[in-house]
Each structure stands twice: as structure tokens, then as C-alpha cells.
Amino acid sequence: xxxxxxxxxxxxxxxxxxxxxxxxxxxxxxxxxxxxxxxxxxxxxxxxxxxxxxxxxxxxxxxxxxxxxxxxxxxxxxxxxxxxxxxxxxxxxxxxxxxxxxxxxxxxxxxxxxxxxxxxxxxxxxxxxxxxxxxxxxxxxxxxxxxxxxxxxxxxxxxxxxxxxxxxxxxxxxxxxxxxxxxxxxxxxxxxxxxxxxxxxxxxxxxxxxxxxxxxxxxxxxxxxxxxxxxxxxxxxxxxxxxxxxxxxxxxxxxxxxxxxxxxxxxxxxxxxxxx
Numbered sequence: 001x002x003x004x005x006x007x008x009x010x011x012x013x014x015x016x017x018x019x020x021x022x023x024x025x026x027x028x029x030x031x032x033x034x035x036x037x038x039x040x041x042x043x044x045x046x047x048x049x050x051x052x053x054x055x056x057x058x059x060x061x062x063x064x065x066x067x068x069x070x071x072x073x074x075x076x077x078x079x080x081x082x083x084x085x086x087x088x089x090x091x092x093x094x095x096x097x098x099x100x101x102x103x104x105x106x107x108x109x110x111x112x113x114x115x116x117x118x119x120x121x122x123x124x125x126x127x128x129x130x131x132x133x134x135x136x137x138x139x140x141x142x143x144x145x146x147x148x149x150x151x152x153x154x155x156x157x158x159x160x161x162x163x164x165x166x167x168x169x170x171x172x173x174x175x176x177x178x179x180x181x182x183x184x185x186x187x188x189x190x191x192x193x194x195x196x197x198x199x200x201x202x203x204x205x206x207x208x209x210x211x212x213x214x215x216x217x218x219x220x221x222x223x224x225x226x227x228x229x230x231x232x233x234x235x236x237x238x239x240x241x242x243x244x245x246x247x248x249x250x251x252x253x254x255x256x257x258x259x260x261x262x263x264x265x266x267x268x269x270x271x272x273x274x275x276x
Contacts, residue, residue, distance in 0.1 A: 002259070006252030009245055017066045020059035028056040028213045036232055046234035049225045057213050058238050064214035065196055066246070068130045072195035075134035077188045080141030085180075087142075088149025089172055099146070105139035114198055118207040125209050133198045134191075141187035148183055152176050182261035189254045193247050200243055215239035 032051035039046045045054035087098035117132045118124065152158060158175050166175075202208040203216025210217050218239040222228075227235040 002252045003256030006249040006254075006256065009249030010253065013062055013066060013242070013246055013249070016059055017062040021063060024056060024059060026053070026056055028052065028060040036230070036235075039234055045238050046232070048221065048235055049232075054218075054234060054238055057218055058215070058242060060213045061215045061218060061239065062242065064126055064212055065199060065216065065243070068126050068133070068199040068214075069192045069196040069246075071127065071130040072133040072137065072198075073188050073191040075131065076138040076191045076195075077141060077184060079134070079138035080145055080187060081177075081184060083138070083142040084145025085149055085172055085176065088146040089153055089168070089176065095146075098142075102139045102142050102146070105136065106143065108136070110136050111198070111201065114202065115205065115207060118202050123209075124207065126212060126214075129199055129202060129208050130195070133195045137191055137194055137198075141184075141191065144183060144187060145180060148180055149176060152179050182257055185257050186254055186261075189250045189257075193250050196243060196246060200239075215243055 029052065032047070032053075034043065034047050035049050035051045037043055037047045037051075043053050043055065045058065047053055048057075083098050083102060087095040087102075113136050114132055117136070118129060121128050121132065153176060158171060161171050161175050199208065199214065200216035200219060203210065203214055204219050204223065206220060208214070208216060210220060216239075219236055222232070222236040222239075225232070225235070227233070
């Protein structure tokens with residue numbers, strides 16, 4: 001049930017990001033004379049101070065925010081899988097060197113590091129922000145995958161494959177990696193949530209590309225326009241709610257995967273008493 005609800009939320013926002021701009025076709029940055037208008041039949045989610053339609057910005061912003069989150073998670077997951085698998089399987093000096101590198105990134109404060117790196121970017125496009133977030137967010141997944149690899153490589157079927165003469169690459173990709181897929185999926189989903197929040201934080205601080213409409217840039221302009229003080233709740237609540245819903249959907253899918261991978265986490269329903 002958790003996976004179904006979470007997947008439904010994610011599918012809704014994915015369709016919004018992919019098909020929404022194609023179906024609407026309007027310019028989310030277009031201004032009008034209907035400044036700071038509340039939700040109405042003409043503007044379902046109201047307008048900004050300059051008359052920009054909030055609904056249009058939500059739809060177009062979904063593509064940027066989700067794109068940054070997914071791209072960051074893909075890059076971070078590839079780095080985590082590479083470092084965790086290589087270090088856990090090879091061991092020795094290679095494992096020690098990769099563990100030191102992982103520990104360095106783990107102890108560094110992520111958000112200040114992202115802010116510093118983003119501040120020195122020559123171009124603050126979505127792809128650049130995604131790379132910065134990925135570079136600072138791979139270490140946790142690598143540490144978990146290394147620990148799991150150390151456990152799996154000692155199992156009997158891996159030892160049997162090694163004794164039968166199978167090469168290291170075949171053992172890693174055909175014997176170890178499939179067992180780690182639930183852990184990799186969990187790491188990927190958690191990184192998507194963290195990346196979306198990081199992108200929103202960078203945009204809110206003005207360190208991202210503010211010429212591109214995203215949920216974070218919407219919050220930035222709402223804060224600069226003092227939307228909270230003037231009571232324009234429709235300006236900042238929709239993007240904040242979208243970020244919260246995305247996080248909820250990813251968390252539900254994540255919990256569902258954990259329950260499938262670890263049966264001990266499943267809720268055991270008490271049997272009904274037979275009627276007498």
C-alpha cells in the first residue's frame with residue numbers, strides 16, 4: 001500500500017513535469033496587470049506581484065526541480081556504487097584509500113559546502129547545480145554499499161563462484177550487485193529527496209539560476225516580495241506543498257522497498273477471532 005500511494009504521487013508529478021508544459025504552452029514568466037490576485041477561475045492558484053500565473057510556474061517548475069533531483073541522484077548513485085563496490089570487494093589499500101575519501105565527504109557539512117561550490121560556479125544552470133549536489137551527496141550511499149559488499153562477498157555462493165574461476169567483474173555484476181539492488185534503490189530515492197531540497201535551498205538563497213522557473217526560485221521571489229507579510233499565501237504555499245508531497249511520495253516508496261527487502265519490517269496483522 002505504501003508503494004502504491006507513493007508511486008501514485010510520483011507518477012502525478014512526473015506527468016506534470018513531462019506533459020504539463022507541452023499541453024499548456026504558455027510562458028510562465030509572462031507578466032500581466034493582475035498582480036497579487038488570489039485564486040480565481042482565471043488564475044486557479046493566483047498570481048505573483050508582477051501578475052505571473054502561479055499554476056504555470058508550478059507546472060514548469062516541476063520539470064526543473066524534479067530534473068535536478070533525478071540527475072543529482074543518478075550521478076551520486078553511480079559514484080556511490082562504484083566506490084562502495086570496488087572498496088568492499090577489492091579490500092586492502094584500495095579499500096582504505098576509498099574509505100578515507102568517503103569519510104572526508106561524510107564529515108564535511110553538506111549544505112555549507114554546496115553553498116560555497118555553487119557560489120563559484122561560472123554558470124548556474126540546472127545541470128551545474130545537479131553536479132554540485134551530487135558531488136557532495138554520494139558518500140553516505142557509498143558507505144552503506146561498502147558495508148553490504150563486505151558482507152555479501154563472504155557468502156558461500158560468492159566463494160563458490162570465485163573458486164570456479166569466474167572473473168572479478170562477473171562476480172561483482174552477476175553475484176553481488178543484484179543482491180544490493182534494494183539498497184541502491186533506497187539510496188537513490190533518499191538522494192532525490194535531498195537533491196530537491198538542496199536545489200530549493202540554493203534557489204531560495206539566490207545561488208541558482210533564477211532566470212529558470214523552479215519551485216525554489218518561486219520561494220525566493222515570494223520571500224523577496226514579502227508574500228508572508230502581505231498575506232499572499234498562494235504565492236509560497238503551492239511550491240512548498242509540492243516539495244513536501246514529492247518528499248512524502250519518495251519516502252513512502254522507500255519504506256515499501258525496505259519492507260520488501262527486510263521482511264522483519266513488515267506489519268503483522270493479528271488474525272481475526274473466529275465467531276462462535
